[in-house]
Amino acid sequence: xxxxxxxxxxxLLLAWRNRSGWASAAAFATIAVLTYSFAFDLATGDVRPLxxxxxxxxxxxxxxxxxxxxxxxxxxxxxxxxxxxAPVPATAIFAGKLAANLIALLIIExxxxxxxxxxxxxxxxxxxxxxxxxxxxxxxxxxxxxxxxMGGHVRGRSVLLPVLVLPLLVxxxxxxxRATGAALGLESxxxxxxxxxGVFTLWSTLASVLLFPVAVER
Amino acid sequence: xxxxxxxxxGFAVFWAGLFIYLVLLQARIRNLTREIERxxxxxxxxxxTPARPAAPSxxxxxxxxxxxxxxxxxxx
Amino acid sequence: xxxxxxxxxxxxRADQWRWTVMPPLVGVAMMAMIVGALVxxxxxxxxxxxxxxxxxxxxxxxxxxxxxxxxxxxxVMLLWKRDMRWDAxxxxxxxxxxxxxxxxxxxxxxxxxxxxxxxxxxxARLTSTLILFLIYTAYLLARSVAGPLDExxxxxxxxxxxxxxxxxxxIQMSVRWWRTLHPQxxxxxxxxxxxxxMLLVLLxxxxxxxxxxxxxxxxxxxxxxxxxxxxALRAEVDHREMA
Numbered sequence: 001x002x003x004x005x006x007x008x009x010x011x012l013l014l015a016w017r018n019r020s021g022w023a024s025a026a027a028f029a030t031i032a033v034l035t036y037s038f039a040f041d042l043a044t045g046d047v048r049p050l051x052x053x054x055x056x057x058x059x060x061x062x063x064x065x066x067x068x069x070x071x072x073x074x075x076x077x078x079x080x081x082x083x084x085x086a087p088v089p090a091t092a093i094f095a096g097k098l099a100a101n102l103i104a105l106l107i108i109e110x111x112x113x114x115x116x117x118x119x120x121x122x123x124x125x126x127x128x129x130x131x132x133x134x135x136x137x138x139x140x141x142x143x144x145x146x147x148x149x150m151g152g153h154v155r156g157r158s159v160l161l162p163v164l165v166l167p168l169l170v171x172x173x174x175x176x177x178r179a180t181g182a183a184l185g186l187e188s189x190x191x192x193x194x195x196x197x198g199v200f201t202l203w204s205t206l207a208s209v210l211l212f213p214v215a216v217e218r
Numbered sequence: 219x220x221x222x223x224x225x226x227x228g229f230a231v232f233w234a235g236l237f238i239y240l241v242l243l244q245a246r247i248r249n250l251t252r253e254i255e256r257x258x259x260x261x262x263x264x265x266x267t268p269a270r271p272a273a274p275s276x277x278x279x280x281x282x283x284x285x286x287x288x289x290x291x292x293x294x
Numbered sequence: 295x296x297x298x299x300x301x302x303x304x305x306x307r308a309d310q311w312r313w314t315v316m317p318p319l320v321g322v323a324m325m326a327m328i329v330g331a332l333v334x335x336x337x338x339x340x341x342x343x344x345x346x347x348x349x350x351x352x353x354x355x356x357x358x359x360x361x362x363x364x365x366x367x368x369x370v371m372l373l374w375k376r377d378m379r380w381d382a383x384x385x386x387x388x389x390x391x392x393x394x395x396x397x398x399x400x401x402x403x404x405x406x407x408x409x410x411x412x413x414x415x416x417x418a419r420l421t422s423t424l425i426l427f428l429i430y431t432a433y434l435l436a437r438s439v440a441g442p443l444d445e446x447x448x449x450x451x452x453x454x455x456x457x458x459x460x461x462x463x464x465i466q467m468s469v470r471w472w473r474t475l476h477p478q479x480x481x482x483x484x485x486x487x488x489x490x491x492m493l494l495v496l497l498x499x500x501x502x503x504x505x506x507x508x509x510x511x512x513x514x515x516x517x518x519x520x521x522x523x524x525x526a527l528r529a530e531v532d533h534r535e536m537a
Contacts, residue, residue, distance in 0.1 A: 220343075220408075228351070228401045235396065250520040251520065254527060
């Protein structure tokens with residue numbers, strides 16, 4: 001646990017130092033929610049059927065953007081290569097990095113939930129919904145964190161990352177949107193969406209933790 | 219017989235796709251073969267130099283240019 | 295003899311056949327499939343002539359999955375053995391898989407128009423095939439941004455290919471559940487026991503597409519090996535001429 005906490009502290013410190021990147025992610029998420037409101041005219045009529053989709057696409061895009069950005073910072077600071085040669089297990093590096101990204105993204109997401117609550121007058125801060133958001137976020141952050149380390153030196157990687165991640169995340173998106181819809185009392189079908197979300201999150205976290213050391217091994 | 223044109227279109231698409239794929243592959247094989255020959259000639263010219271750096275993960279057995287040319291011709 | 299060297303031996307043997315046994319085998323099998331599909335197989339009563347697309351569409355779909363499994367297997371071997379030959383095979387079978395996937399989507403769309411009235415429907419199986427196409431196109435993109443001998447990029451791509459293949463069943467399950475919200479006539483009703491002639495032609499179709507895919511994977515991985523060799527030779531030439 002020691003090395004994980006050290007890496008986590010280092011990553012949070014790095015995130016704080018490069019807070020402009022994270023602030024851009026937060027600003028991007030806010031603007032995305034506003035853009036959706038104008039595009040779909042969410043201000044009038046019954047917005048609820050669209051709200052789960054709006055929230056989760058915003059979360060996913062902000063998450064992919066932020067993961068790419070945070071890894072970019074790390075490559076530029078040279079801390080990533082330094083850490084790989086340090087006597088720290090790769091799994092600990094990954095766990096720390098995952099936790100740091102998770103914390104930063106959860107802060108951004110809660111800000112968006114607050115914004116959506118105010119803008120659309122829908123009670124989003126229910127325990128069930130917060131649970132869905134946390135589980136879903138763990139599920140996608142583990143994959144974006146793993147894949148953001150793809151070829152840190154390759155140009156055009158910021159475009160490549162969403163192309164790589166988003167098709168893999170289709171099950172998570174379906175599960176999260178439907179589960180959120182069900183929590184908001186929308187017609188969401190009878191399939192066990194929470195189970196789908198949980199299984200995906202468990203799988204993606206396990207796969208990322210196991211494959212990260214293999215991927216970065218030199 | 220009412221929808222035979224769709225049957226024709228389906229098979230045509232498959233064959234056209236396969237044909238395009240093979241043409242592109244053939245062009246790439248030819249370019250690579252030519253490039254390999256060119257590079258090997260250049261290497262042979264500077265053969266006097268004793269330096270022999272190991273090419274990473276080159277296979278133990280490589281095809282000679284002649285073999286490759288033959289392969290490319292047969293594929294045409 | 296362990297698994298990897300066994301597979302290696304089999305592949306090496308098959309490799310020698312790429313210009314002797316394979317082209318006539320592929321040609322004969324494909325011809326047999328066409329004759330069987332267009333002439334020998336009985337006309338299906340409900341769908342009419344267009345149903346004959348099945349003999350190329352269904353085998354392509356199944357063998358596309360096989361190609362993606364070969365990619366995943368080669369990726370595991372690459373991570374384990376650190377031999378760039380496995381990278382060439384992984385890329386080659388992903389390329390052939392993406393090609394077959396495109397053919398399946400296109401021929402499926404053409405089959406769909408007269409049968410269901412639309413080229414595309416958000417049916418579970420169609421949707422998951424499209425997602426699969428996107429995943430392995432992304433794999434090829436991710437691998438091609440770095441050089442043929444870039445081992446780090448090859449390892450990352452291999453990790454992505456493994457994640458992709460494990461994701462397939464989850465995608466299929468989720469898409470099936472997703473479609474339950476908008477019920478519509480199922481596209482692929484399980485065939486109530488195809489007549490024997492149809493089954494036989496379908497079997498020939500499987501043999502033909504399998505042989506074609508195996509041959510294409512051989513040619514494509516040859517090409518990937520050649521481009522690895524070009525990169526190695528360029529490095530060597532640079533090294534010599536510097537000295």
